[in-house]
Each structure stands twice: as C-alpha cells, then as structure tokens.
Amino acid sequence: MADRKLRPLYEAIDEGHNKEALQLANKILKKTPDFVLVKALKALALVRSGKEDEASDLCAQVKAAQPIDEPTLQAATMAYKEVGQHDQIVHLYEAAAKLQPNNEEFANHWFMAMVRGKDLKGQQQAALKLHKSFKNNKYLFWAIMSLALQGEAAKGTTPNLSYTLAERMMSKALEEGKVKQTEEIRLYLLILIGQGKRKEALVLLDSDIGQKCLLDPEVRQIYVELMTETNEWNRALEVSRKVLSEQNSDDWISWKAYFDALFKQIAEDPESEQRKLEEAKALIESTKKSALEASIMKRGPFMAELELDLRLKQDNKIDGATMLEHIKAYFDRFGTKPCCFEDLQPYVNAVLDDTQEISSFINDIRSLVHLESEETGVKIKNIQKDINVYKLEHYLNTSGAETEQDAVKKVTELWAAYNNALPLGKTLEKTERQYGDDYVVLASHILLKKYRETKDMAFILHALVLLESALAKSIYNFQFKMLLIRLYLIIGSFDQAHRIFSTMDVKHIQFDTLTHYLTDGSMSLGQFDLLAETLSVACSIYKANEIETPEMIVKAYQYTTFSKIQEFIEFRSRLDQSIQHTLFNIDLARVEALQTSFAAKYGVQFFAELDPTVYPYEDEKLSQLSDNRDYGVMTDCTPKEFTSIEELSRPSKRTNPNWIKIQSLILRTMHNVCDSKCEGLEIASELKAAVTNEAVIKDVTEQEVFLGRFVADVVLGINHLKHAEASQQQKGIELLNSCNLSSFITSQKAMTDSTISWDYFHQTLAGVEGVVYGSILSEVIKRTLSLGKKKKSDSAETTDAVKAAQQFHSMVKDGFIELQKKTRQSKDTVKPQLQKVLLKRSTEHGTLGEFYQTKDHQNLLSDILKRLANGWSSSVQSYLEEIDKRLQKF
C-alpha cells in the first residue's frame, strides 16, 4: 500500500515538480506523521525549492530516527548532499551499520561517505571493520590505501607511522598471497615510492609478481624510472635500448632514459666514451633505417640524433656545423609537418646565436621549399614548409620587422602568401583549416607588436581585418579566435570578444581553464550584464566538482583502481582551490555592488550582507590557490627572451594573488564598515598596508591602487570619528579630508578618437567605483555621526565632524559631476562620424594605407568599425547611466 501512495511523490520529485511533491508529502505526513521516508523525500523537495534551512531541519529529524531501510537512507543521503552537509551522511550510515552489523552494504556506504568527506582516518577504520566482518581482500586494500593517503598527507614528518603501517600490512598481504592484481602492486609501489624507498620498489618489480605487471605500459615506464633513480644505469640503458630497437623507436621517454643512462655511464667510465657513443650512433642509424622503410615515417630516431648532438654540444664535443647539418636534414625531411617548428626549437637555440649564421641558416632552409611545384599535393606540403621557415625566422628574430616599414612589408608578404595558398583549400571540409592560416597568425603577431610600440590603433584594426577575413574561410580555427578575443579586448570591445568566445563552445572543465581569456580585466569594459552572465555560467564547474568528483573517487575505490585515487583527489582539490573561482567571485561581487547601489542605502545593505569568507586576502590562503588557467593555447613563435604573445595580447596585467589581495580587502573593508555588527580597523589597516606595499602593488594598476587607498583611508577615518575624544575625531577628519577623489577624477582623460582602448575604459571604471563607493561611505559617515548626535551635545568637535562629512559628501558629488562631464565627452567621441574618421586614418596611413586602396579591404574595415563603434557606444552609455541615475538623487 505504501508503494502505491509513494509512487506519485517519487514521480513528482523525479520530474522536478517540487511544489507538487511538497503537497503530496504533506498529505501523507498528515496521516502518518512519523513516516521517515516521506520526511526524507520532503527534505529533498524542500532543498530543491531553495528552502535549505527547512530541509536541513527535516534531515536532522530523519537522522535522529536512525533509519535502516535503503529507500530512506538513499533519500536522506541525496537531501544531505544537496544541502551540502556531506559529513552528516557519515553519521547516517554509521548508525545504520551499527544497528545492522551484518549489512555489508551499509558498511560500504559508511566508508564511502567518509571518502566523500575526506576523512582519511575514519575511512581507514571503516575499511578495517569491513575487512574484519566480511573478509573480502578488497577492504583490506581500502584500509591500506587510506593509510597511504594519511602517510602522504604527513609527508616530511618522521617517523611517518601511517606509511610504516601501510607498508607492513602490504608486505604481509603479499606474503599471504593476497596481492594479485596490477593495481594492488601499484598500491604497494606508491607506498614505497612515497617514502623514497626506490630500491625496494625496484626489487618489488623485479619479483615474479612484479614482472607480471610489466604488461602495463605505465608500469614499464615506472620500472625504467626506478632504474635511473637508483643509478642502475646499465639496466636502464639496456631496457630502453630494447624498447627503442624492438618495439617503438618513436618513444621519447625511452630515448631520454637511454641518453641519461648513456652519459652517466660515460661520466663514470670516461674511457668508454668512444665506444659508448659509437653504440648510440649505431642505434640511431639502425632505427633511422627502419623508420625510412616504414609506411609512416616516425620522427623519433631523427630527433634522437639532434638530442644526442645537443647533449654533446653541452660538453663542446661536437662542432656547430655538424649539428646544423643534422637540423637542416631534419627540416628537409619533416618540414612539411606543422609540428616541425616545435620539434626544432630547443636545437636551433643551442647552436645558433650569431646573426650572420642565423640568416644563412634561414636562407638554406628556405631554399629547401619548393612552392613552384604544379602538383597540388606537393604544393600544399611546401606551403607548410614555407610556414615553418617563417616561424623559425620569427623565432630566431631575423624576420627583419624592426622598423614600421619593414614590419608592414613582412605583413604584406605573409598576407600574399596566405592568399596564394587559399585556392588549394577549396575542397577542404568546413571543419578544417586552410593551409596558409598560420601566415595570418604570424602577420597578426607582428602587427600586435607594432601596436604595443606605437599605440597606433591602425595596427590593431589591421590585424582584426586580416584575422576576421581569414576566420571567414576557416570558421573553426581557434588560433584566430583566441587572437581576435584578445585584440578586441585591447581595443575596448567586450561584446565583440564575447561574440567570438561564444562560438568556441567552452564548457565544463574549460570554464576553469579558458574563461580568463575573455573575462580577465573585462569588467572595465562596462558591459556588466553580459559579463556577469558569463561568470555565473562558468561558476557551474565548481558545483560540478563538488558533486561529481567525490563520486568518482568512490568509483575508483569500488573498482580498486588505486593508481588513480591520489590523482582524483589532486584534481578535486585543484578545482576546489581554483584561483579562477576566487576571481569570478570578486568580479561578480564588484558587478553586483555597482548594480545594486543606485541609491547609497542599497549599497550599504549590499555590502553589509556580503559574505566575506569567499574573498581571501591572507598570504597563507592566497598561496594555496591553484592556478589552473591554461595560458599555453596560443601559437607563439616569439624568441624566448622576448615578451610572449599571450602577455603582449593581454589588455592588462595578469590577475594573480596580489590582485586578489587588494580586491578582496576592498570588498571586505566595505563589508566591515557597512555591517554594524563588524568591529575593528584590522581589515582597513590590512588594505592600507597592502596598497603601500611595493611588492603587492606592482601587480595591480595605479587606478586599483588609488581605489584601495581611498577606501582604506575613508574607513579608517570613519573609525576615528566613532571615538568621543577630540584628538581621535580630528584624526578622522584629517583622513577624510585627505582623500583626493576629485583630483583623481579630474586627472582622468576623456576618450578621443585615437585613445580608444581598454586603458580608457579601465580608468573610467576606477572613477565610477570610486564615486560609487564614495557615496556608500558618505552614507555610512552620516549614519555614524547621527548616532553620535543622540548625546545631543553640540560641541565644536561634532560640528567639525559634520562639516567634514558634508565636505566629503560634496567631494563625492563633484566627482560624479566631473565624471559625468568626461563621460559625456567620450560619448561625443563615439558618434557615427567616428567610423569615418578611423577609416580615413587607415586609408591615409603612412604604411598601411596602401592595403586599403581597394574597395574590398575598405569594406572589411568598415564592417569591423561599425561593430566596434556600437560596442564602444554601449559601454560608454552604460557608464553614463550608472552616473546619471545616481546624480539625480544626490
């Protein structure tokens, strides 16, 4: 009967009809108030309707009832998970397991609950109990794994009892014949290697059972690593030689191990040098020979030749000419592969330093390119080869793009090469790239560099034109997209950057690693709604990590995949501690602060209600943040000693812990001063110390430093005003008077048609944040003083304080007026004729002008300018609105 009654309730929950589920649950509970399962289901419906408090009350009732039936436990587990109280699930199952000691499933759940809750000691005890009661070896290994994790956590302390115990239990299990699977040996290995017992680990793999594990390629790799780490050079050499000659001559791990061992042997026995090197060369020759005979030519042996040269070069045992010949031969053989450039990077660097030598090298390899071929296939291959020459030329800094004329000449040359390659790609699938795309990437790099040197917008616009038109031909080329995003941000257009970014289908884990390309520093561009939406969506990855990753760690235990557990734990914690999450939180709070504070009292309320705990500022906490942002996606051929393209294309400095420190402290200082429950000067003083610390402020902009100092001074001033003593009050008045908000705003420049860039918008944001925070603080000052008034004393000090408050208020107002004036000027700049002005500037440009003599090219630029102007205009408008609506009420 219960089943029939419950089915509609389950269905309502499954289908997400939470309201209906609540009604059904209440109906049943009215008749049977102690139906624990229904209580648990109701808790689930409650939490899903956003009523977390009620849900957790109900959960507590369920827990107190000590349920032992699976459906109730399951429902309660889900509810607890969703209210975020994972630790309570432990108690739930612990109680169930105690009530029914023979129920293996409950004990399993109890263990898993502790795995999710990261309770290593608890899970160890649960596993031991499981093993004792149910005699399954799996549980023994769970216990050992739990110990190994405790050992790892206590690494560095001696004696490390957890490791010792884990090792002892493992060796006993081995003796008793309980160790059978590769993963169990892996567990043993991680215990030994974790303690630095590499010799013992090697002995284990040398044993019969260890040898059986060598079927697994990863165990083979560990095996060789252990040999090198324990200086067993002969064995390491032999094993890697065997892999290379008999199995896979393309295996770079083995080549590295082989050379490491080889040179160690030579160092130990210098007389053997000649013989050893001959052996190595023979190995390279024989693997080369078989590579040449294979259907797909492997690069391994040929690169090994370069690697051997490089190692000999370090001891000056080879002349540059020989090495260079090998490099050229490699280029001739593999220059048709896009990765050839990456392959050669370390080797050309080592052998070439003289300009003369470099340019003759470039000439030599250029002569190996045969673009004149009539046959399409051959021609395509030679285009790739040609691109590699350009890349190497760029990398060795001999592209001769120093002066503006030369740079533009190079760009024109690359653009022509790109256009020559286009007809060959007519039959390519839409998903593929055109053959000459990298020409355009290189040309954009040159233009970006010129922009950085000259601040002449025409260079950025030109790069946008080239990239946009090339993107139309290779609509999925993400290299184009990454560059476009960055260039649009530099030039102050968030909506265009966002348009490109949204075509890249960034999702899941990429929210954490790639969103920064679009969002870092983008708040300055004033498109708050679009930004906030992007940030909120991206934050979903952290929730996913909370829910999904613990389940996967549990799975790894269930499948006894011990080699992955530490890895999963590391993955979970890197996302948990992600620096990007904090950056998202900060920008979301800043956006919300602006959007809610149109009247100062709402601003006070917003900051009062802000949860300060998600904004770390303590050095220890900041140092624990994990930076998972992927900066390695963009193609870059910049010489090592130069600023990378990633850095050059960034609108501002890379956000880092120091940036977080300043921003967190600003938010927290505002919180403390707005929340009447908060006391103390500590955070404001921390902020003051941070903005005067050279080591910190080197990583933020001067505008951000100003804002920090402003907030700190005013809040410190307010705290002095709270005191009754005259001297304290005087100090407060002085601090308030010293905040030069108006001169900060007066010194800002309005936007002109030649200064449109992220920088302009950034100072505008700082100005707006300055006056907005100022107006909120002014409100706080008023409240502080009127509290003081209750004493009804009308002393001179109070009058002074009131005067100071009025002065502060009018300073903020002046700030608003000044900012309004400036922003209106900027609005004039972005009028429709701006497009014409900018177009004209490009067509009449000294070096780029020629390109825009054709109508087609002019149209391309016009299109882009039109879109840019729209974006600029809406950014300026959005700032103006923020200012206008506040000034009305001021």
Add this chain to the structure above:
Amino acid sequence: MSQLRRFKATDLFSFNNVNLDVLTETYNISFYLQYLARWPDLFSVQTTAQGNVMGYVMGKAEGTGKNWHGHVTAITVGPEYRRLGLADGMMDLLEEVYDAWFVDLYVRVSNAVAIGMYRKFGYSVYRRVKNYYAGTIDEDGYDMRKPLKRDKKRETIRENGENVLVNPEDLDSWR
C-alpha cells in the same frame, strides 16, 4: 616522436590544444573520470617532448562471451599533430590490453577522412545505425569493427555492413 602515457585526471587542465578543435567534444568531469576509474589502461595521452598534449584515446572493454570487446569512445589528435601516425599507435594500445574478440567504434557516415583512416587500420563497417548522432541535424553512424587475434575465424565481422541498417534502440546495451 611522442611520449605516450596514461591520461591523468589533471591532464584535463591542459588538453585544450586538442579539445578546442571543433570535432572534439568536451564532456563533463564524471565522463572522463569514470573511464579513468574503471579502465585506466585504456585512456592514454601522447605529448610532445615539451609536454604539450598532442592527442588522446579513451576506450573501454565490455560485453560477454564472444561479444567481449574493446570500444573506442574517443580518439583525437590536435590540428598541429595530424598525419604523424599518432592515431594508429594509440589504437594499437587498445587492441593489446585485454584478450578481446574485437574492437569497435562509431563514426559519422559523412566523416570520410576518419572512415578512410579506420579502414586503413583494419576496421570495416559492421552495421549502419540510424540517427545515431542526434542533434540539430540527425546523422547516421557506422558501427565499425576490427577482429582481433582471438577471433581466428573472423566471426565478429561481416561483409557489406553498410547495408545492414539498425535503429539505435536495437543496439546491444553495451554500445
């Protein structure tokens, strides 16, 4: 030249070179981690000497009896690293590890480049699955198979599989 090793959970932080390519799908955390938890030796990555991800393969083993087989869930190589023979090295790996009867995979019927590559590796079409790829435009998929050593009589494959049309719901549970 490459370094072939097991895929690590933390590789998810740096596989963008490959995953930003439009034909490579990015899945949620559980998808990758459940493969790693269950078939850690069937999920491998190749990196350059500098450590950049070049490509990866993820697979699983499933089925019972003569249906005990390996399945290639995803195989992908970044744009810069194509035509180097990376894919066949990674496919070999899947064929070695378990004593399976065959390996199978699904591919869009329109993806001629990939189909050609798989044929070269010894795969043939076993059947055509109607609307296997559901999306804005539905598309049929080929179920391609390669028999392994254990299948001495080549019982697990058939000729003219292109003409054997099945509905997705009629596939075995281990698709």
